[in-house]
Amino acid sequence: MITxxxxxxxxxxxxxxxxxxxxxxxxVLRTLDTNPMANAVGIDLFAMVGPRTYIDTKERNVNAxxxxxxxxxxxxxxxxxxxxxxAKGISKLANKIITPETPINTNxxxxxxxxxxxxxxxxxxxxxxxxVLNILNNISGRDGKTIKNYKDIDWTNTEWVNDSKWKNYKWxxxxxxxxxxxxxxxxxxxxxxxxxxENKNISEKDSKQLQNILEFRITNALKSxxxxxxxxxxxxxxxxxxxxxxxxxxxxxxxxxSKIDSEKAISKILKINKIKGLGAxxxxxxxxxxxxxxxxxxxxxxxxxxxxxxxxxxxxxxxxNKKDTSKLFLxxxxxxxxxxxxxxxxxxxxxxxxxxxxxxxxxxxxxSGNAIKxxxxxxxxxxxLASDNKRELKETVTRDYFGFLNWLVLGGFAAKGVANILDPxxxxxxxxxxxGKGIRHWLNNISLKSHxxxxxxxxxxxxxxxxKMNLAHVGGLAYSTLALGVLxxxxxxxxxxxxxxxxxxxxxxxxxxxxxxxxGFMNKRNQNSIA
Numbered sequence: 001m002i003t004x005x006x007x008x009x010x011x012x013x014x015x016x017x018x019x020x021x022x023x024x025x026x027x028v029l030r031t032l033d034t035n036p037m038a039n040a041v042g043i044d045l046f047a048m049v050g051p052r053t054y055i056d057t058k059e060r061n062v063n064a065x066x067x068x069x070x071x072x073x074x075x076x077x078x079x080x081x082x083x084x085x086x087a088k089g090i091s092k093l094a095n096k097i098i099t100p101e102t103p104i105n106t107n108x109x110x111x112x113x114x115x116x117x118x119x120x121x122x123x124x125x126x127x128x129x130x131x132v133l134n135i136l137n138n139i140s141g142r143d144g145k146t147i148k149n150y151k152d153i154d155w156t157n158t159e160w161v162n163d164s165k166w167k168n169y170k171w172x173x174x175x176x177x178x179x180x181x182x183x184x185x186x187x188x189x190x191x192x193x194x195x196x197x198e199n200k201n202i203s204e205k206d207s208k209q210l211q212n213i214l215e216f217r218i219t220n221a222l223k224s225x226x227x228x229x230x231x232x233x234x235x236x237x238x239x240x241x242x243x244x245x246x247x248x249x250x251x252x253x254x255x256x257x258s259k260i261d262s263e264k265a266i267s268k269i270l271k272i273n274k275i276k277g278l279g280a281x282x283x284x285x286x287x288x289x290x291x292x293x294x295x296x297x298x299x300x301x302x303x304x305x306x307x308x309x310x311x312x313x314x315x316x317x318x319x320x321n322k323k324d325t326s327k328l329f330l331x332x333x334x335x336x337x338x339x340x341x342x343x344x345x346x347x348x349x350x351x352x353x354x355x356x357x358x359x360x361x362x363x364x365x366x367x368s369g370n371a372i373k374x375x376x377x378x379x380x381x382x383x384x385l386a387s388d389n390k391r392e393l394k395e396t397v398t399r400d401y402f403g404f405l406n407w408l409v410l411g412g413f414a415a416k417g418v419a420n421i422l423d424p425x426x427x428x429x430x431x432x433x434x435x436g437k438g439i440r441h442w443l444n445n446i447s448l449k450s451h452x453x454x455x456x457x458x459x460x461x462x463x464x465x466x467x468k469m470n471l472a473h474v475g476g477l478a479y480s481t482l483a484l485g486v487l488x489x490x491x492x493x494x495x496x497x498x499x500x501x502x503x504x505x506x507x508x509x510x511x512x513x514x515x516x517x518x519x520g521f522m523n524k525r526n527q528n529s530i531a
Contacts, residue, residue, distance in 0.1 A: 025470045030451040033473070034241075044076040047477060051485030056310070059493050063299055064309035068489075070295045071383070078287045079376045083367040087280035094272045102264045104272070108249040111361040112273055113236050115266060118250050120231040128194045128256050135247050136190060138231050141224025141240070142431045143453070153221045155185045159458040161220050166213060172203040176210065183217045193244070197251035211248065215241050220456045226431075242363055277360045281374055284367075288379030292386035308392040312497050324389045332390070336397050337381040343404065344377035380404060391499060395492040403484060412448065415476030419448055422468040428461070429454075429469055448472065 032039045049072040057065025091106040110118075121134035139150040166180055182188050192214060196207055218240060219225040225240045236243070254265045300306050306323065348370045350356045359370040367375060380400040387393035416430075423429040426446065431453075433445045454469050455462050 025474070026451065026466055029470055029473045033451045041076060041080060043477065043480070044072070044080070047480040047485050049073050049076065051481060052489050055486065055489045055493070059490070060310055063303055066302070067295055067299050067309050070298065071292060074291055074295070075288075075379055078284060078291060079372060079379055080367055081365075082287060083280045083284035083371055083375050084362055084365050086283050087276040087362050088365070090276040090279045091272055094275050095268075098271055098275075099264060099268045102260050102268055104265055104269055105249060105253045108246070108253065108269075109242070109362060109364050110246050110250060110269060110273070111363050112270060112358075113361075114238065114242070114246045114363075115250065115269065117229050117231055117234045117236040118247060118255075119266065120234045121247075122251075122255050128197045128251055129190055131251060131255065132190050132193045132197070132247065134231065135229060135243070136186070136193075138229050139218075139222070139227050139240075139243070140230075141222045141227040142433065143223040144427065144430065145432045145435075148222055148224060150186075150218070150222055153186065155221065158184070158221045160184055161216075161455050161458070161462075163213075163216055169209045170205075171209070172206050176206060179210065180213050180217070183213060189214060189217060193248060196248045197256055200252070207248070211241075211244055215244055216452060218244075219452050223453060223456050224431075225450055225452050225456075238363070273361065274357075277362060277371070278357065280362070281360055281371060284375045285378035288375055289382035289385070291379060292383040296386055296388070306388070308388045310395060310492070310496060311389075311391060312499075312501075322389070329390060329393075333384050333387060333393060336384045336393065340377055340380050340384070340401070340404065343401075344373050348373055376404065376407075391496060395496065398492060398495075399488055402488060406480070406484060412476050413443060414479035415472045416442070416446065416448055418475030419468065419472035422471065423465075428465045429472065 032042060049069065052072055053065050053069040056068040088106065095104055095106050118135070121138075122131045125131045125134065137151040140147050141150075142148075162180060171177055179192070183192065192210065196202060196210060202210075215225070222240075227238065227240050227243060229236045229238075229243060254260065254262050254269075257265075299309060303309075345356075348356070348359060350359070356370075360374065361369070362371060363369070380403075383396050383400060384393060387396055419429045420426065426432060429449055431447050431449055433447075436445055449469070451466070451469060454466055457465075
């Protein structure tokens with residue numbers, strides 16, 4: 001929750017939102033907005049895992065529910081988290097093998113693009129303050145339709161916003177008490193970032209808290225937390241959080257670390273980036289490909305029977321539909337898999353194998369970008385290939401093609417749709433990268449502001465628009481829960497039951513036909529006997 005909002009002429013006061021519920025909603029939704037791990041895992045558990053497990057358990061059977069839970073929960077872990085944690089492990093191992101005399105910080109998440117831009121900023125500088133200034137003065141961010149530059153910020157007339165959680169920070173070094181009150185000018189911000197680079201005695205906890213305050217202060221002044229950095233021919237588009245983190249980490253551990261050769265360290269980091277990227281994605285994709293196969297084997301071991309638990313005649317006792325081993329069915333599974341791979345490559349806009357490898361980089365502890373698309377597509381393909389029969393394949397394709405499109409192609413279109421109703425002129429809740437019309441423009445060039453960007457506009461603006469932003473995000477969550485968590489599994493259950501009922505009807509009809517034929521045959525035989 002945000003408390004104090006001040007500037008040089010206004011007495012500190014508390015902006016009043018619309019009550020405790022709105023404040024709680026703001027805190028929760030803002031956490032989901034700013035914490036990638038909470039967003040990835042929390043939303044998936046709430047909107048997908050929970051409702052799908054409940055529906056399959058209630059409307060099908062316990063075994064179907066258990067398999068759904070395993071599929072969705074482990075799928076979330078594999079897709080959102082496994083690759084990044086594998087990358088971190090590979091990085092630690094590679095650090096001991098590759099040029100061991102030049103140790104690097106394996107907890108860092110520099111991408112090759114961020115290294116290039118930071119090298120350009122560091123070039124021809126001897127003082128960390130100049131390096132930091134080269135980064136900050138070349139930052140720009142979008143506020144609505146306007147591009148704002150860090151170097152043009154009017155620090156004197158900025159309405160400052162304080163985050164209430166800062167009051168709960170416990171500092172290892174007491175000199176940082178009330179540090180937020182000092183960070184109201186470019187000079188103070190530059191000075192603190194330089195200190196975080198130069199002072200090796202600042203604890204990890206203090207450094208993290210200081211970076212949180214810095215990020216919010218700069219967002220407050222710039223009105224944007226998704227930024228671009230351009231130095232010469234080098235450009236980088238990223239979150240302000242990642243740019244601050246990488247600026248400090250590379251400065252502290254490489255550029256201004258007298259114990260190592262910076263050129264050797266950079267060379268080592270680039271090598272490890274490639275190794276950990278390909279290695280982690282190979283392992284994570286393999287986990288995704290085999291996940292549903294393992295899930296089905298666990299079901300078979302637990303129940304003592306094979307087959308798709310979602311089949312209408314799977315009741316835990318009767319045998320389910322037999323596994324289809326025909327070449328035609330194998331071809332259908334391969335066709336569905338090729339379609340998913342093509343869709344993923346299209347979304348990633350891959351031009352060549354080299355371009356594909358180049359774009360598989362990690363920028364944080366939660367898998368994102370093309371890395372997450374690769375692992376997600378592999379997981380879905382694994383589900384197609386593990387299907388036992390046409391009914392299961394049809395259900396899996398319906399569920400997962402729609403899920404992929406919703407998550408990685410259409411994005412948060414439901415939340416944007418609600419926001420568009422509340423802000424029809426798109427003046428307050430949106431950032432617009434370029435003008436245009438049509439659905440493609442709406443999906444690709446228009447994005448919702450973050451909660452921090454709304455708060456950065458000041459108390460009056462936040463009071464007027466924060467509830468709208470909350471409602472838009474709640475609308476997006478409601479859509480995901482209803483469409484993907486409830487209606488989609490219910491649709492699949494309906495189609496499965498309908499298909500089963502049609503088979504039963506056809507079988508009964510066939511039996512009746514056989515009975516009629518047999519009756520006619522017996523009557524004719526009796527007549528011949530009498531004659």
